[in-house]
Amino acid sequence: MNLDQLLNFNLWPNSLWLVFITLLGLVVASFINVVIYRLPLILRREWGEAGIPEVSLSWPASHCPKCKTPLNWRHNLPLVSWLIQQGKCTQCKKRISLQYPLVELIGGILALLIAWRFGAGLSSLVYLGFALSLLALAVIDAQTQLLPDKITLPLVWAGLIWHWLFSSSTMFDQVFLGALLGYLSLWSLFWVFKLLTGREGMGYGDFKLLAAMGAWLGAPALVPVVLLASASGLIAALILKLNAKWQGQALPFGPHLVVGCLVLLIGGKELAAWLGLAAWLEITRWAF
Ligand SMILES: [Zn+2]
Structure with a gap:
């Protein structure tokens, strides 16, 4: 060479x-x-x-x-x-x-x-940067219940700029919408939950994290990310309960969002085919 x-x-x-x-x-x-x-x-x-x-x-x-x-x-x-x-x-x-x-x-x-x-x-290098930033956020959130703006906000911008420079205009529309909906969906959920129960189920960091995921994967990917994250969170809560380690403290949601996002990023196509959703993938075209 x-x-x-x-x-x-x-x-x-x-x-x-x-x-x-x-x-x-x-x-x-x-x-x-x-x-x-x-x-x-x-x-x-x-x-x-x-x-x-x-x-x-x-x-x-x-x-x-x-x-x-x-x-x-x-x-x-x-x-x-x-x-x-x-x-x-x-x-x-x-x-x-x-x-x-x-x-x-x-x-x-x-x-x-x-x-x-x-x-x-180049895509491998760029998505590696995205994935390792998510890894940092997951561990920091698990340990300190913080999702630092210093990582989440640059991730939002990096995703938008990457797709603006290198993706089709359709894909850019998807990720622009993804960043907006990622933030607003959890923000609305936060307020509904707070008005109903008087408690805060998650933090503003979670909204920004999901906005970043939307900015990288596009709006249609947000549904499977949140579904996978909820499944992962449920499994973790069950394991903690069975071990009697859980004393009712709030469980950080960030690590589970990261699990959902990484599963979708790496194995989304295979997962969709396995679930018989290949046609849905075609329609939403989140796969880049
Ligand atoms: Zn030493």
């Missing part, structure tokens, strides 16, 4: 592309771990909460949270370092949270599936 061919992703053999995107997914997911840990700290400091350490996404350099030993490149290889170190810090031998390798593993698997779904080319 000469340089021209290397820079033109569409010319890459599929096997090489799958390996390249998977490795890229692992590396970016490793950075996603930093975002998951630090972004909520940065936000809480901005909101004036006391006693929050000053960090940015790039400072201080990665270090063991227990003994503060700085990590060099050998400690920073996604998944590999964790396996070689058998899940322990090389200095203080304290356990490293399983969350780090797990997020990297999920990032790698998502990347592989997206490379398989979209093939060699």
